[in-house]
Structures are given as structure tokens and as C-alpha cells.
Amino acid sequence: MSTREEIIQQADLLGYRGEKRKEYLKQEFKVLAQRTARKEELEAERAAKKEEAERAAKKEEAERAARKEELEAERAAKLEQEKMRLETEMKMLQAKIQAGIVKEETVGNASRLMTQ
Numbered sequence: 001m002s003t004r005e006e007i008i009q010q011a012d013l014l015g016y017r018g019e020k021r022k023e024y025l026k027q028e029f030k031v032l033a034q035r036t037a038r039k040e041e042l043e044a045e046r047a048a049k050k051e052e053a054e055r056a057a058k059k060e061e062a063e064r065a066a067r068k069e070e071l072e073a074e075r076a077a078k079l080e081q082e083k084m085r086l087e088t089e090m091k092m093l094q095a096k097i098q099a100g101i102v103k104e105e106t107v108g109n110a111s112r113l114m115t116q
Contacts, residue, residue: 003032004029004032007025007028007029007032008025010028011024011025011028
């Protein structure tokens with residue numbers, strides 16, 4: 001039985017009268033109240049779990065985004081470092097060419113490496 005009306009109808013069908021009816025209704029209403037309270041408690045628990053899962057998902061997404069930014073920054077720093085290394089190497093080769101130590105095609109190779 002799920003509603004007060006159904007409980008009253010059941011008492012009528014069972015033919016309860018007087019004190020017996022009063023006790024039956026009291027007991028059934030008590031059971032109904034307990035079931036209702038438990039149902040509300042379970043719904044509150046489900047809502048809390050859902051909210052916690054959503055918070056955890058948002059936190060995880062934020063951590064993932066932060067890690068992605070960190071990796072991109074590391075990659076950019078490595079690329080910048082490599083660019084500076086190649087520029088330095090090219091300048092050294094140009095200085096050697098001017099001094100007549102290295103052929104000019106070696107500098108062309110270094111220049112192509114920088115543009116890749």
C-alpha cells in the first residue's frame with residue numbers, strides 16, 4: 001500500500017471497526033511514513049552522489065586542461081631552446097665561413113634546419 005487513501009480502503013475491506021481500525025491505521029500510517037522517509041533519504045543520497053560525481057568530473061577536467069597547458073608550455077620552451085641553439089650554430093658557421101674555415105653549403109643546411 002502506498003497512499004493513505006489505499007490504507008483506509010484496505011481497513012474498510014478488512015472490516016476493521018473501532019479500536020482495531022484505529023490501531024491498524026496507526027500502524028500502517030507509521031509504516032508509510034517510514035517508507036516515505038527512507039525514500040526521501042535515498043533520493044537525497046543519490047543527489048549527493050550525483051553532485052559529488054559532477055564535482056569530481058569538473059576537477060578532473062580542470063586538472064587535464066592544466067596538464068595540457070603545462071605540456072604545451074614545455075613543448076614551446078623546448079622549441080624555443082632548439083631555435084636558439086640552431087641560431088647560435090648558424091652564427092658560428094657564418095663566422096667560420098668568414099674566416100674561411102667551412103664551406104657555405106654547410107650554413108645553408110643549418111638554415112634549412114631552422115625553418116623546419
